[in-house]
């Protein structure tokens with residue numbers, strides 16, 4: 135174990151936390167040395183997750199910057215929004231590298247954060263240093279950074295579908311419509327009424343229509359890629375399955391002469407150095423199940439020549455590429471390790 139990088143996870147009792155534990159237990163270069171939490175503090179981790187008997191011998195501890203600093207070189211913060219922004223500045227000051235899975239460091243412009251999340255912030259200087267943790271778009275910046283604002287789950291699926299179109303100016307401004315569906319683990323390991331089996335099972339509904347917090351996040355990155363201000367229409371839906379996101383994106387092509395095969399070639403070229411993005415051949419559309427338990431994103435592309443629209447379907451596992459495994463992908467980059475290190479490649483299927 136000697137030379138392994140020591141890692142702490144704050145928010146270890148949650149769904150993001152337990153994915154990180156699973157991934158990091160199998161990662162060849164790290165050792166988990168600290169698990170932190172609030173309500174679960176004081177409890178042996180295997181009491182919370184008995185399936186980890188014999189694999190984890192740690193007790194969840196109350197959050198203390200000093201203890202974390204003494205124990206861990208790298209810290210994952212997998213906490214509700216509004217907590218990481220209080221911890222990260224202190225952890226960075228103590229020399230830790232920080233990967234935040236919440237929304238706190240996804241925005242460099244804290245005015246937008248406050249407008250959508252309602253919390254005034256006092257850490258503008260720290261937020262300025264954060265890099266948006268979508269490796270396929272910001273790989274080089276992630277390599278140089280000590281603070282990563284890991285993307286939301288819907289933004290990950292949506293942005294991977296939209297990025298080539300935005301970067302290369304292939305669609306009419308502000309025509310992108312994102313129709314996205316998520317499994318219930320997207321809501322975290324909490325007792326929320328809409329996540330109860332009796333509410334969610336055998337049912338399908340949109341929520342937070344025209345006001346979901348992931349809208350400004352998607353727009354900020356699209357604007358960065360397009361070099362001009364971009365608006366998108368984003369509608370999320372809750373689907374009765376434990377994990378997975380399918381985002382179907384519609385947009386009007388600037389050049390109606392482009393056919394499906396042209397666009398597939400453009401996407402393949404855009405993602406040629408991205409081992410986790412799979413561009414599907416003509417006529418093949420992705421299923422969320424293909425990504426289960428992996429860091430993969432599957433993208434299918436179609437063109438409707440009658441309407442002049444491109445339709446891009448993007449499937450990920452919300453807890454993996456949408457959250458924990460993407461954070462580990464970022465850690466790999468920050469440490470100079472191969473981007474695929476320690477991450478499961480093939481889904482458990484069916």
Ligand SMILES: NC(=O)C1=CN([C@@H]2O[C@H](COP(=O)(O)OP(=O)(O)OC[C@H]3O[C@@H](n4cnc5c(N)ncnc54)[C@H](OP(=O)(O)O)[C@@H]3O)[C@@H](O)[C@H]2O)C=CC1
Nearest residue numbers: 145147148149150171172173174213236287320322323457
């Ligand atoms: N679920 C998903 O698909 C995705 C989630 N995210 C984001 O990742 C973050 C974690 O999500 P998720 O794992 O689903 O959430 P969960 O609700 O499953 O877990 C939240 C964790 O936060 C801990 N916690 C809450 N308050 C405090 C506090 N004051 N101090 C210390 N620990 C605290 C809880 O610990 P305890 O039990 O000890 O109180 C728990 O471990 C969130 O910001 C979420 O928005 C991002 C992408 C996808």
Ligand SMILES: CC(=O)N[C@@H](CCC(=O)OP(=O)(O)O)C(=O)O
Nearest residue numbers: 236237286287316317318320321
């Ligand atoms: C199904 C479900 O409830 N999904 C969550 C998305 C979780 C996530 O990524 O949220 P953060 O941006 O807060 O990290 C939601 O819509 O709020």
